[in-house]
Amino acid sequence: xxxxxxxxxxxxxxxxxxxxxxxxxxxxxxxxxxxxxxxxxxxxxxxxxxxxxxxxxxxxxxxxxxxxxxxxxxxxxxxxxxxxxxxxxxxxxxxxxxxxxxxxxxxxxxxxxxxxxxxxx
Amino acid sequence: xxxxxxxxxxxxxxxxxxxxxxxxxxxxxxxxxxxxxxxxxxxxxxxxxxxxxxxxxxxxxxxxxxxxxxxxxxxxxxxxxxxxxxxxxxxxxxxxxxxxxxxxxxxxxxxxxxxxxxxxxxxxxxxxxxxxxxxxxxxxxxxxxxxxxxxxxxxxxxxxxxxxxxxxxxxxxxxxxxxxxxxxxxxxxxxxxxxxxxxxxxxxxxxxxxxxxxxxxxxxxxxxxxxxxxxxxxxxxxxxxxxxxxxxxxxxxxxxxxxxxxxxxxxxxxxxxx
Numbered sequence: 247x248x249x250x251x252x253x254x255x256x257x258x259x260x261x262x263x264x265x266x267x268x269x270x271x272x273x274x275x276x277x278x279x280x281x282x283x284x285x286x287x288x289x290x291x292x293x294x295x296x297x298x299x300x301x302x303x304x305x306x307x308x309x310x311x312x313x314x315x316x317x318x319x320x321x322x323x324x325x326x327x328x329x330x331x332x333x334x335x336x337x338x339x340x341x342x343x344x345x346x347x348x349x350x351x352x353x354x355x356x357x358x359x360x361x362x363x364x365x366x367x
Numbered sequence: 368x369x370x371x372x373x374x375x376x377x378x379x380x381x382x383x384x385x386x387x388x389x390x391x392x393x394x395x396x397x398x399x400x401x402x403x404x405x406x407x408x409x410x411x412x413x414x415x416x417x418x419x420x421x422x423x424x425x426x427x428x429x430x431x432x433x434x435x436x437x438x439x440x441x442x443x444x445x446x447x448x449x450x451x452x453x454x455x456x457x458x459x460x461x462x463x464x465x466x467x468x469x470x471x472x473x474x475x476x477x478x479x480x481x482x483x484x485x486x487x488x489x490x491x492x493x494x495x496x497x498x499x500x501x502x503x504x505x506x507x508x509x510x511x512x513x514x515x516x517x518x519x520x521x522x523x524x525x526x527x528x529x530x531x532x533x534x535x536x537x538x539x540x541x542x543x544x545x546x547x548x549x550x551x552x553x554x555x556x557x558x559x560x561x562x563x564x565x566x567x568x569x570x571x572x573x574x575x576x577x578x579x580x581x582x583x584x585x586x587x588x589x590x591x592x593x594x595x596x597x598x599x600x601x602x603x604x605x606x607x608x609x610x611x612x613x614x615x616x617x618x619x620x621x622x623x624x625x626x627x628x629x630x631x632x633x634x635x636x637x638x639x640x641x
Contacts, residue, residue: 333541336536340533346531352527356524360531
């Protein structure tokens with residue numbers, strides 16, 4: 247079973263994302279900010295990461311740049327999932343190494359379609 | 368079943384070919400509720416009398432539009448668009464000489480995501496298509512759906528449904544909190560109102576026709592008639608793409624091949640079977 251790390255400072259969003267992903271037969275791990283997500287990745291590198299942008303301590307872009315420098319950090323597919331919906335933000339996230347980008351609000355169809363696009367499903 | 372609902376079913380069948388099931392009264396009432404409210408009709412019988420007595424075409428159009436299904440998304444079912452780029456276009460281009468021209472028809476295009484997906488697939492095939500004239504005609508019975516299609520403006524939710532982020536950034540632009548298909552892509556698609564029940568024999572020949580998830584809503588005899596005319600509008604070596612659930616097995620000329628999420632009917636099979 248593939249594992250997806252859900253990184254978001256909102257417990258509600260993490261719960262919604264977890265329910266959607268577990269409905270697609272993924273196992274999930276959660277982290278509430280970028281720093282805790284890095285620790286989680288050091289312990290066990292996930293197959294994919296659903297990543298919020300604005301979080302305390304370490305935001306999504308900082309986390310992604312740090313992740314890609316870690317041993318094995320090039321492996322996980324990273325999907326930003328954020329309220330930042332300007333074209334410039336999306337381009338910045340993709341430049342930082344994201345594989346896909348979801349603008350909130352989202353539903354299971356969008357999540358499935360994006361995960362299919364990047365080969366996680 | 369009420370008499371008014373039976374009249375509505377006949378009307379929708381004759382005007383749009385749509386087969387409205389006898390168990391769809393609740394569906395019909397919920398779809399028609401805004402129209403009934405706007406025309407101060409307390410029930411379906413009153414609405415039917417209004418349509419029949421005044422022969423109000425605008426009202427009839429609204430009723431038909433309310434009963435049609437506009438469910439769509441960019442690159443819906445994926446497979447047809449991959450095949451378009453990887454198989455059908457290269458094969459047709461290899462067979463065509465001068466003039467270097469291909470015609471594609473998106474029949475029942477709804478709010479435009481299908482023809483724009485075709486245009487995106489073509490744009491991504493350039494520069495192979497340099498020096499080629501490719502026409503994309505998109506038609507639908509619903510004027511409301513066509514208005515949305517012509518504007519090419521989609522909510523964030525609609526835009527990211529089916530579009531990869533790379534495609535979103537390449538082909539759409541932010542527009543007042545929404546996303547708008549860029550000018551170049553919009554200029555590639557010609558939108559036109561068309562009821563598939565009406566005559567379109569003179570419209571062809573088209574090299575590729577997309578008519579997906581439409582015929583399944585038609586009565587069997589209407590389906591056969593539309594299918595025959597769609598077939599007639601195809602070029603000799605053209606392809607017709609249907610929805611995955613749409614079979615035409617009642618007529619041996621319409622033997623389809625299944626490929627993932629679509630059914631494909633190559634025109635040249637007809638000669639082999641006839």
